[in-house]
Amino acid sequence: MFEKLKSVFSSVILNLSKKEITEKEVDKVLNELMLSLIECDVAYEVAEEIGKRLKNSLIGKKASTYKIKELVQENLRKTLLEIFYEAPKIDIIKRINEKKEKGLPFVILFLGINGTGKTTTLAKLAYLLKKKGFTVVLVCGDTHRAGSIEQLKQHAMKLGLKTIEQRYGADPAAVSRDGVTYAKIHKLDVVLIDSAGRIQTDKNLMEEILKIVRVVSPDLKIFVGDALAGNDAVSQSREFLKYTNFDGVILTKVDADVKGGSAISIAYVTKRPILFIGTGQNYDDLEEFVPEKLVDNILLRE
Ligand code: GDP
Numbered sequence: 001m002f003e004k005l006k007s008v009f010s011s012v013i014l015n016l017s018k019k020e021i022t023e024k025e026v027d028k029v030l031n032e033l034m035l036s037l038i039e040c041d042v043a044y045e046v047a048e049e050i051g052k053r054l055k056n057s058l059i060g061k062k063a064s065t066y067k068i069k070e071l072v073q074e075n076l077r078k079t080l081l082e083i084f085y086e087a088p089k090i091d092i093i094k095r096i097n098e099k100k101e102k103g104l105p106f107v108i109l110f111l112g113i114n115g116t117g118k119t120t121t122l123a124k125l126a127y128l129l130k131k132k133g134f135t136v137v138l139v140c141g142d143t144h145r146a147g148s149i150e151q152l153k154q155h156a157m158k159l160g161l162k163t164i165e166q167r168y169g170a171d172p173a174a175v176s177r178d179g180v181t182y183a184k185i186h187k188l189d190v191v192l193i194d195s196a197g198r199i200q201t202d203k204n205l206m207e208e209i210l211k212i213v214r215v216v217s218p219d220l221k222i223f224v225g226d227a228l229a230g231n232d233a234v235s236q237s238r239e240f241l242k243y244t245n246f247d248g249v250i251l252t253k254v255d256a257d258v259k260g261g262s263a264i265s266i267a268y269v270t271k272r273p274i275l276f277i278g279t280g281q282n283y284d285d286l287e288e289f290v291p292e293k294l295v296d297n298i299l300l301r302e
Pocket of ligand 1: 118120197256279
């Protein structure tokens with residue numbers, strides 16, 4: 001994971017470590033840093049911001065009184081963590097329990113482009129919640145893509161969960177409403193709604209999603225982004241945010257992502273928390289996202 005980004009940061013640390021920190025030297029190294037970050041799928045504006053914040057934190061420091069390597073490492077760490085902590089924190093389990101105490105199901109709508117891993121991620125979260133003792137129902141809200149209903153039903157069968165579905169072509173908002181009604185009648189804790197994911201600029205898709213939102217008022221809207229899609233994932237997240245104002249992100253395929261820039265970019269661009277990362281194709285390959293773990297993994301390599 002993140003091999004490329006790791007090497008970028010180590011080279012910055014090395015380059016500065018050899019020198020006294022003057023503005024000219026910082027500029028030179030930061031320009032190189034920016035180019036390398038962009039190569040690692042960090043969006044241009046984000047790379048620029050990292051450079052700016054880092055520069056501000058380094059200039060004026062008396063390098064000779066610090067160990068330069070530690071100074072740079074510490075400031076990079078701070079800069080990256082700041083980006084992740086600009087987003088509000090969401091405690092899903094606490095939120096589910098709060099609804100449960102009111103006798104109501106917690107409704108989560110999954111958003112994202114086809115192929116990003118949305119359906120698999122929904123199933124992984126269902127597995128995690130079931131393990132924690134919650135009762136869960138899955139809603140086949142993608143009524144467009146051939147095979148999508150069967151795909152979700154197959155996950156449900158493996159996980160021992162019920163699905164709510166209608167025929168292909170049915171109104172996803174109506175299926176979602178059925179799911180929430182079912183959960184209320186059967187006193188279930190969580191409703192997980194899958195949704196269609198054609199290209200993100202498809203206006204009909206966004207209208208369809210907004211209709212689901214109007215009809216079931218989800219407690220949480222989660223955007224699923226594919227770490228391997230790099231800058232595409234960033235522009236998808238921007239577009240979905242504009243229309244749906246989603247609450248949080250799950251980043252998939254992090255296990256196969258050598259570049260590592262998408263997490264930083266999506267966090268910066270959307271100002272939404274990354275709730276989990278997908279780290280494989282099995283149901284338990286869903287990890288809570290811990291910014292410190294990612295940042296330390298990138299920076300603290302010798
Ligand atoms: P959807 O079209 O967005 O619903 O995507 P799917 O859930 O069908 O997933 C597409 C492919 O990505 C499948 O082969 C999944 O097994 C795979 N996938 C999903 N999440 C991950 C992940 O975190 N890591 C890896 N390596 N593969 C994943």
